[in-house]
Amino acid sequence: MAVFKLDNVEDLYEIGSVLGSGHFGQVCEVRERATGVLWAGKFLKLKKSAGSRLGLERKNVEKEVEVLQGLQHQNIMALKDVFESRAEVVLIVELIKGGELFDFIAEKENLTETEAIEFMKQILKGVSYMHQKNVAHFDLKPENIMLSDKHAPNPDIKIIDFGMAYRFIQGEEYKSSGGTPQYIAPEIINYEPLGTAADMWSIGVITYILLSGLSPFQGETDEETLRNIVAMKYEFEPHHFSQTSNMAKDFIQKLLVKDQSERMTAEECLIHPWIKPLNRTQIAKRNRSSINMKNFKKFNARRKWKMSFNMVSACNRFSRLQLLCKARGPEQQELRDCESDQEDTSTKPASLLRRRLSSSS
Ligand code: ATP
Numbered sequence: 001m002a003v004f005k006l007d008n009v010e011d012l013y014e015i016g017s018v019l020g021s022g023h024f025g026q027v028c029e030v031r032e033r034a035t036g037v038l039w040a041g042k043f044l045k046l047k048k049s050a051g052s053r054l055g056l057e058r059k060n061v062e063k064e065v066e067v068l069q070g071l072q073h074q075n076i077m078a079l080k081d082v083f084e085s086r087a088e089v090v091l092i093v094e095l096i097k098g099g100e101l102f103d104f105i106a107e108k109e110n111l112t113e114t115e116a117i118e119f120m121k122q123i124l125k126g127v128s129y130m131h132q133k134n135v136a137h138f139d140l141k142p143e144n145i146m147l148s149d150k151h152a153p154n155p156d157i158k159i160i161d162f163g164m165a166y167r168f169i170q171g172e173e174y175k176s177s178g179g180t181p182q183y184i185a186p187e188i189i190n191y192e193p194l195g196t197a198a199d200m201w202s203i204g205v206i207t208y209i210l211l212s213g214l215s216p217f218q219g220e221t222d223e224e225t226l227r228n229i230v231a232m233k234y235e236f237e238p239h240h241f242s243q244t245s246n247m248a249k250d251f252i253q254k255l256l257v258k259d260q261s262e263r264m265t266a267e268e269c270l271i272h273p274w275i276k277p278l279n280r281t282q283i284a285k286r287n288r289s290s291i292n293m294k295n296f297k298k299f300n301a302r303r304k305w306k307m308s309f310n311m312v313s314a315c316n317r318f319s320r321l322q323l324l325c326k327a328r329g330p331e332q333q334e335l336r337d338c339e340s341d342q343e344d345t346s347t348k349p350a351s352l353l354r355r356r357l358s359s360s361s
Pocket residue numbers: 019020021022023024025027040042077093094095096097143160161162163358
């Protein structure tokens with residue numbers, strides 16, 4: 001069992017404002033007392049007992065830490081330190097100040113494919129690096145693609161949230177049924193042995209959305225979305241893809257492929273002519289094509305609305321839990337443990353999936 005630092009994190013870091021929340025805790029800005037340097041602290045609540053339904057199992061936290069420890073890349077969030085107490089593990093990670101890539105893009109008036117590709121390239125470089133290290137992320141989606149600093153002339157992409165990531169061991173089969181319905185590959189839904197190709201499917205979905213503002217498999221319910229994925233039910237609606245180049249559509253088509261072994265790898269993506277044009281004509285085509293900004297802004301506004309709706313639901317459940325704790329006359333520690341019990345059950349779809357599903361589907 002990995003042992004993390006047992007010091008009280010607050011002795012070494014001053015805890016600042018909340019930057020974001022996930023299923024199992026919060027991410028806060030933290031200041032290293034010794035140096036004054038700012039970091040982010042990911043506070044992950046642990047299960048109180050083996051039978052507890054809420055919180056994370058320690059072995060899952062260890063898995064996330066081990067994966068992050070093995071990854072050092074400009075486009076992947078860096079891990080600095082790990083602390084643990086009885087109730088939680090705290091990951092001290094690189095502070096990412098630029099917010100989500102999709103929010104950054106949605107603020108723009110327009111964006112050519114060439115500009116969008118600059119971001120895609122960085123995502124692919126990060127993903128290619130982790131795949132070379134035999135790591136799959138398994139939860140690539142807009143919420144997990146952030147920017148180092150949105151005011152920088154060329155901001156860096158930073159891939160975050162390795163909570164579902166897995167490092168493959170040669171000769172061993174790995175299956176999982178977790179993920180976010182809109183973005184998961186058919187082999188995950190079918191509970192088949194997985195590889196890094198599952199991430200490439202998600203990149204296909206992200207690219208489709210980025211260019212059109214439409215989600216390729218989105219149904220009325222999560223179940224319908226999953227059915228659409230398995231049935232490979234998607235198309236390039238001419239109305240929404242009128243500004244899109246054929247090279248971009250070809251790129252997506254080579255990712256949204258049911259057979260994992262036929263799907264483009266990250267390395268292959270990086271040399272696809274849409275990403276790396278072979279001649280002037282291809283460069284000109286990319287420059288003339290643009291993303292469907294009107295639709296993209298609508299998609300992003302809906303996405304943000306759903307995220308905040310889910311957040312409010314989680315907060316309401318948390319308040320109810322606090323009231324329950326108070327009724328029992330809690331100590332401060334008990335309150336903290338109650339906090340760890342916030343879990344997004346009402347937003348979980350009763351779907352084919354057996355494990356946690358992210359709330360932003
Ligand atoms: P999920 O429930 O989606 O799996 P999680 O509990 O694993 O989430 P993260 O997705 O890692 O948590 O982080 C939650 C949110 O906190 C992110 O959506 C993001 O807004 C913010 N965040 C995470 N890491 C950082 C960071 N290094 N710097 C700044 N903000 C961050």
